[in-house]
Amino acid sequence: MPVEKGRLAGMRRHFITAACIVLASFAGQAKSQGPVGGTKSDAEDDIREVVIRHQMEEWARNDEYQGAGQGRQESAEAKQLRHRVFFISISDKDPSDGFMKRFQNFPRKVKKRSGALLPTPAGGWVEDRETHLPAVLFSADEIHWTSASDVEVRGGLHCASSCGHWDSFIVHLDGGKWKVIRVDMLEIY
Numbered sequence: 001m002p003v004e005k006g007r008l009a010g011m012r013r014h015f016i017t018a019a020c021i022v023l024a025s026f027a028g029q030a031k032s033q034g035p036v037g038g039t040k041s042d043a044e045d046d047i048r049e050v051v052i053r054h055q056m057e058e059w060a061r062n063d064e065y066q067g068a069g070q071g072r073q074e075s076a077e078a079k080q081l082r083h084r085v086f087f088i089s090i091s092d093k094d095p096s097d098g099f100m101k102r103f104q105n106f107p108r109k110v111k112k113r114s115g116a117l118l119p120t121p122a123g124g125w126v127e128d129r130e131t132h133l134p135a136v137l138f139s140a141d142e143i144h145w146t147s148a149s150d151v152e153v154r155g156g157l158h159c160a161s162s163c164g165h166w167d168s169f170i171v172h173l174d175g176g177k178w179k180v181i182r183v184d185m186l187e188i189y
Contacts, residue, residue: 047178048090048140049102051153051169054180055138056086059157060108085128085135089113091142113137119161126159134159140169149173154186164189 086108088095094112103110109128116137117127125134140155151171158164166189170182 044143045099047143047151047153047171049099050171050178050180051140051155052088052138053103053106054169054183055155055157056106056108056110059086059136059138085109085111085131085133087111087113087116087126087135087137089137089139092139118158121161123161162189
C-alpha cells in the first residue's frame, strides 16, 4: 500500500505541474492579445493614434476658428500662430515609420519628434528644424489598461516655453474602434 500512495502522489505532482504549464501558456497568450484579436502592440498603436489625432484635430479646429474672423486683414501675429507643422512623440521618442503613415493624409505636415527644435526655458516656440516654422509637439505615452475595452493614456502638447499641457485621456473600445471619451487636464505649463 505505501508504494501505491507514493505512485499516486507522484502522478498528482505531474498532473499539477502539467496544469500549471497549460494555464501559464494561456495567460501568456491572453496578455499578448489585444481586445479585438490583434496583438496588444497593435491595439496600443491604435490607441495612441486616437489620442494623438484627437489632440491634433482639436488644435487644427482652434487654428481655423481663430483665423476665421480675421478676413483678409489677418494680423501677422495670427498668421505666425497658425501652426502648419505638427510633431509626434511616443514616450519621448520618435514613432515608427509605420505609425507615421497613419497621419499621411492629415491636413498639416506631420513629422517625428526629432525634427522639432524645442524652446529653451528662457522662451521661444517649438519650431520645425528644417523650415523654422512654428509647430506643435503632440505626445502619447504609457498606456494603463483598466479593462479589455478601457485604457488611460497620459499625453499632451507643447507649443512654447510657457505653452502646453499634460493630460489624462480615457479611451474606450466601442464597436471595434477606440474613442477618446474624456480628457482630464493634469498640468498646464
